[in-house]
Amino acid sequence: MPKRHNHFKSSSYRRKICEKIKTNNRKPSLITFIRTCIFFTVISLSLSSCGSVGADYVMPAPPQEIVITETHISVSLTTPTNTVFINVTEYDTEQIVKNITIEFREPVTYIGFTIEVLSDNPNYEDLPRNETSFQRYNETILQYYTLRFLTQAADKITNVTMSFAIDKYVAPKKGEGVTLVLYRYDGRKMEEYPADKFEEDNAFSYFNTTTTGSAYIAITRVVTPEPWWSVGVIIAIIMLLVVLCIYVCWRFKLANRRKKVKN
Incomplete structure (x- = not known):
């Protein structure tokens, strides 16, 4: 065991x-x-x-043959900041872009970009090309611009707010207004951003528009058509005036006849 x-x-x-x-x-x-x-x-x-x-899409430079003017802007900051305000008129007094406010997701110390005035739409982008492309909307292309950021800080941009000044007398006719249309190309499609009119004086109308980075800009003149019913109202007023004139003339002649009878 x-x-x-x-x-x-x-x-x-x-x-x-x-x-x-x-x-x-x-x-x-x-x-x-x-x-x-x-x-x-x-x-x-x-x-x-x-x-x-x-x-992230990096917008290429447009062909040199369609570039009318270029405005290069670079800003160096001693203190890192998330928001940079730039008075564009200090670099180019004739720019329609008056100022730009750029917001970043993290502080930066340097930013550089170029504003280019173009004579035509770049061939590789799907922007409106001429007046015929906007006829059904009663719009006419006035000018093309580009806004291109040239530094690595462009990847940190969250918002770009631009203020534009448009000559009021570009569209002096009655019923016409100036509308700013901004298009941003992201490498696949063109997106439209609205522009809001916030002020005007004797010479200019001022607009604000916001995008998220580099952009192609098309400025259009919008013709506001008269409403269909306004024609009917005008015709009715004219007919009423004609009837009133006939009635007044008839009353005047009747009064003269009565005077002759009394005499």
Whole structure:
């Protein structure tokens, strides 16, 4: 009996040893698996962030043959800031872009950009090309511009607010107004941004518009058609005046006849 008991003890001992060895062998495998998962997660996040940066569209320079004037602006700041206000007239007094406010998602110390006046739409962009393209909207293209950011800080831009001055007498006829239309190309499609008129004086109308980066700008003149019912109102007024004149003349002649009869 004692021998069997010892044999049982030795068998139990060996079994425990084997289980311990197996457990110890599993631990490195589990650790390796966790490390592998962490590694691939980090790599995936890195690649996705790189992909999003690489997907940002950098607007190319327009062909030189259609560039009328260029205004280069660069600003260096001693203190990093998230918002930069630039008075464009200090660089070019005749620019229709009067000032620009640029907002960044993190502080910057330098920003550079170019405003270009164009004689035509760049061939590789889907902007309105001439008057015929806007005839159904009663709009006429007046001028093309570009706003191109030239520094790495462009990737940090969240908002760009521009103030424009448009000559009021570009469209002096009654029923015409000046509307500013801004188009931004993101590498796939053209998006239209509205412009709001906020002030005017004897010479200019002033507009604000907001975009999120580099942009192509088209300024259009909008002709506001007269409402259809206004023609009917005018005709009715004319007819009423004619009837009134006939009635007055008839009353005048009748009064003269009565005077003659009395005499």
